[in-house]
Amino acid sequence: GDSVTQMEGPVTLSEEAFLTINCTYTATGYPSLFWYVQYPGEGLQLLLKATKADDKGSNKGFEATYRKETTSFHLEKGSVQVSDSAVYFCALSDMNRDDKIIFGKGTRLHILP
Amino acid sequence: NAGVTQTPKFQVLKTGQSMTLQCAQDMNHEYMSWYRQDPGMGLRLIHYSVGAGITDQGEVPNGYNVSRSTTEDFPLRLLSAAPSQTSVYFCASRESSYNSPLHFGNGTRLTVT
Numbered sequence: 001g002d003s004v005t006q007m008e009g010p011v012t013l014s015e016e017a018f019l020t021i022n023c024t025y026t027a028t029g030y031p032s033l034f035w036y037v038q039y040p041g042e043g044l045q046l047l048l049k050a051t052k053a054d055d056k057g058s059n060k061g062f063e064a065t066y067r068k069e070t071t072s073f074h075l076e077k078g079s080v081q082v083s084d085s086a087v088y089f090c091a092l093s094d095m096n097r098d099d100k101i102i103f104g105k106g107t108r109l110h111i112l113p
Numbered sequence: 114n115a116g117v118t119q120t121p122k123f124q125v126l127k128t129g130q131s132m133t134l135q136c137a138q139d140m141n142h143e144y145m146s147w148y149r150q151d152p153g154m155g156l157r158l159i160h161y162s163v164g165a166g167i168t169d170q171g172e173v174p175n176g177y178n179v180s181r182s183t184t185e186d187f188p189l190r191l192l193s194a195a196p197s198q199t200s201v202y203f204c205a206s207r208e209s210s211y212n213s214p215l216h217f218g219n220g221t222r223l224t225v226t
Contacts, residue, residue, distance in 0.1 A: 032211060032212045034214055036214075036215075041219075042219055042220075043117075043203055043205075043217030043218050043219045043220050044156075044203070044205075044215070044217045045217065046214040046215070046216075049212075049214055051212050089155070089156070093211045093212070094211065095211050099144075099161060099163060099169065100158060100161070100171065101146075101158075101215060103155050103156040104155060105153065105154065105155035106155050106156075
């Protein structure tokens with residue numbers, strides 16, 4: 001079945017450091033890929049998405065590229081801020097199974113000032 | 114722009130009690146879903162609906178009922194609360210297309226004693 005695997009946290013970085021959160025997936029069809037972010041006490045909100053191979057999603061300085069050959073969708077940011085501290089979820093939606101969105105377990109990110 | 118509204122924000126139940134978690138969206142989304150979030154487990158799908166009058170089970174449906182009488186509302190019923198149902202519950206909706214992102218409510222934190 002479909003699945004999403006993302007690196008376990010917590011990840012602790014200093015402000016202005018480079019961030020990578022790894023995400024790999026398995027899917028029977030041709031999925032769309034998403035990154036969601038959850039700030040404390042809130043629900044998840046969409047950070048970025050990509051719907052086909054080699055697409056790059058970007059938002060708020062974050063980027064992720066849909067790599068079909070490596071089945072990956074790693075999240076990156078060149079210079080993190082304290083306000084980026086949150087939990088990040090990778091997710092997929094498979095066109096052959098569009099009734100169920102599959103989430104990774106989440107990666108907690110903590111940025112030190 | 115209300116988006117997805119969940120009530121209540123917090124709830125404490127005794128074992129065996131029943132209750133309904135409310136979810137409403139004002140975006141005319143056909144797809145709605147309920148997730149529970151537990152530490153180390155990520156998000157797990159409880160039930161979902163692809164339109165009014167249509168519901169289906171997700172990954173962890175036992176102990177929960179849903180109905181979808183209108184496009185806007187998707188209540189989640191706990192039939193006889195158990196301590197294992199202590200969790201944070203999120204309602205989410207999206208447009209019909211599998212490419213569309215989920216829109217989440219801010220969650221209901223439920224404690225069962």
